[in-house]
Amino acid sequence: MKTVLATLATLLLLVTAQSHGHHSTSNFDFEKEVAVSGTVTYMSFTNPHSFIDIDVIDKAGQKSSWKVFATSRVVLQRYGWTPESVKAGDAISVTGHPDKTKPREMYLTKIVFANGKTWLRSSIDN
Numbered sequence: 001m002k003t004v005l006a007t008l009a010t011l012l013l014l015v016t017a018q019s020h021g022h023h024s025t026s027n028f029d030f031e032k033e034v035a036v037s038g039t040v041t042y043m044s045f046t047n048p049h050s051f052i053d054i055d056v057i058d059k060a061g062q063k064s065s066w067k068v069f070a071t072s073r074v075v076l077q078r079y080g081w082t083p084e085s086v087k088a089g090d091a092i093s094v095t096g097h098p099d100k101t102k103p104r105e106m107y108l109t110k111i112v113f114a115n116g117k118t119w120l121r122s123s124i125d126n
Contacts, residue, residue: 028069028097028107036066037093045083047072052086052108054094068094070108070121081119086111 038056052068070076076085086092091114096106111119 025069025107027099027101029100030097030107032098033095033109034098034106035093035095037091038066040086040088040090040092041065042088043083043086045073045076045081045085047074050076052092052094054092064104066094066104066106067102068096068106068108079121085119090114 036054036056038054040052040054042053044051050070050073052070054066054068056064056066058064093112094106094108095110096108099105099107108121110121113119
């Protein structure tokens, strides 16, 4: 019986540790910011994390794909975002905190649309 309880306790700790790590933003460097401009290819307006995929063309004409992470759908909705807020084909400039190990990923701080509309991660400034 003690072995069964010890095994269950170990499994519970492992699941809890994995769950906590999944929701962390510790992989982003909050001391730095990067900015890129490109075209939205996909917007995932979901929980636990929303994200935007964009294609960026550099000065040499090379295309790279970036993933821009944001907070959850629920939190974004509180700030006025909707599933239609960012759509495939939108031209945007994004600023965010870079991932520490993945060079084309960031945690969103600001979006500027082609029409000049600016959104911060935590608000919509029209």
